[in-house]
Amino acid sequence: MSQASPAIRVSDLRKHFGTTQALDGVSLDIQPGEFFGLLGPNGAGKTTLISILAGLTRADAGHAAIMGHDVVRDYRQARRALGVVPQELVYDPFFNVRETLRIQSGYFGLRHNDGWIDEIMHHLDLAPHADKNTQSLSGGMKRRLLVAQALVHKPPVIVLDEPTAGVDVDLRRSLWEFISRLNREGHTILLTTHYLEEAEALCGRIAMLKSGRVVACDTTRNLLQLTNEHCAQLRLQGETLPAAWQTRLQHDADGSWRINFSEYADLETLLADLRGAGIRVLEMQLQEPDLEDVFTDIMKRT
């Protein structure tokens, strides 16, 4: 393992399926210890990128490396440095949970791995199900098992492809606590998700893919500053707005009014005009833009 290497390096990666250009020159460097989000609409190329990192798909052109190990030339070292939690629920129905994790350990040549297997099962609340046949597990439990399988060989880099799709609130919480702990302990995390509030809360840096291209890549904090659309929700005493504001304010079903604005000066003028018209503000709530606003904005603009 090369100390100076990025955890994941992707250089000008290209991949097509028939006439579909799934990846159209993607370059990314993810440093060790980062919690990195890869976002994009359906079909943007996220799973294709992950499949190339995992050595399951060959790129047409470009390079990818895990901890300095090229995913084609040094396949074994690259694979050993990587734990992948796939999007699809794949499992072998003939084994129980513990057996599945022992078999997975065997793929990496780890024969005495029960201590770590017990620890993973404990943190993922799989311990009470250790002897259950995988076929009899609920969807959420099968997903936990996929996470456990990705971790048996203690990989420094963990890739999660939509790990919380169709997962209940409890599992999400315990999953994120565990993954965040692994990240704090130094593991690099690459996450794809369609839950943007999850990405906003967890990821330090985010890349957005669209049609196989990176259309944004920055810290979450900087991305959140890209849009200056704010929203204020007001409850007013009096129904007739000053004429100048009648088209700017939208009346919500609960009787409150909503205004989108980019300059706080707009809000000041509105409040002054309302006071001038004898309309009292009973309540006001400000909503700051979130990652979903930024994502929608970037996807529209690019």
Ligand SMILES: Nc1ncnc2c1ncn2[C@@H]1O[C@H](COP(=O)(O)OP(=O)(O)OP(=O)(O)O)[C@@H](O)[C@H]1O
């Ligand atoms: N094996 C394949 N054969 C043909 N086309 C494929 C194959 N795999 C992916 N594609 C196409 O490549 C494009 C990128 O797909 P990919 O699954 O990487 O997107 P994604 O960003 O992961 O989407 P989602 O959010 O829906 O999972 C899509 O147009 C998809 O239909």
